[in-house]
Amino acid sequence: MSHALPTITEAKQHAKRLRTQLAHKGTTISHSSALELVAHQNGFRDWNTFYAAMGNRPPEGWTLGGRVQGSYLSQPFEATIVAVEMLRPGWFRLILDLDEAIDLVTFDSFSNFRKRIRGTVGPEGISRERTSDGVPHLKLNI
Numbered sequence: 001m002s003h004a005l006p007t008i009t010e011a012k013q014h015a016k017r018l019r020t021q022l023a024h025k026g027t028t029i030s031h032s033s034a035l036e037l038v039a040h041q042n043g044f045r046d047w048n049t050f051y052a053a054m055g056n057r058p059p060e061g062w063t064l065g066g067r068v069q070g071s072y073l074s075q076p077f078e079a080t081i082v083a084v085e086m087l088r089p090g091w092f093r094l095i096l097d098l099d100e101a102i103d104l105v106t107f108d109s110f111s112n113f114r115k116r117i118r119g120t121v122g123p124e125g126i127s128r129e130r131t132s133d134g135v136p137h138l139k140l141n142i
Contacts, residue, residue: 005042005054006042007123008089011042015031015035016031022034038050062092064081064084065081067080067081069140070141073104075102081095082097082116092121097116098114098115098116098117101115119137121140125141125142
């Protein structure tokens with residue numbers, strides 16, 4: 001196989017799209033059948049083999065020294081990854097060194113600037129933790 005393998009998240013998204021397209025054409029298949037079809041399209045005998053070949057690697061760019069963009073507590077940033085650790089498949093703890101410090105306080109009376117942040121994000125680059133209005137603490141553009 002000469003082409004680069006997708007990430008597990010990309011492969012699962014492909015399976016969802018495939019399932020939706022087939023449903024629009026009148027063919028209903030299970031999600032597991034869609035996963036098997038995606039594995040076959042990529043030259044693997046089944047989903048389990050394909051999953052093992054893809055590994056539990058982070059999305060492209062989520063490596064030591066990689067560059068990311070996103071928002072932290074609704075403040076946009078660009079950063080360099082200084083540490084990355086897989087916690088479980090699809091979930092990664094990242095330490096980011098921001099290019100510019102961001103002010104995390106919305107009051108005018110004081111500020112709290114951060115240049116380095118730590119967070120855990122899932123397969124979509126979004127943290128599970130949320131602010132009181134439901135916005136993810138950390139959101140990476142992927």
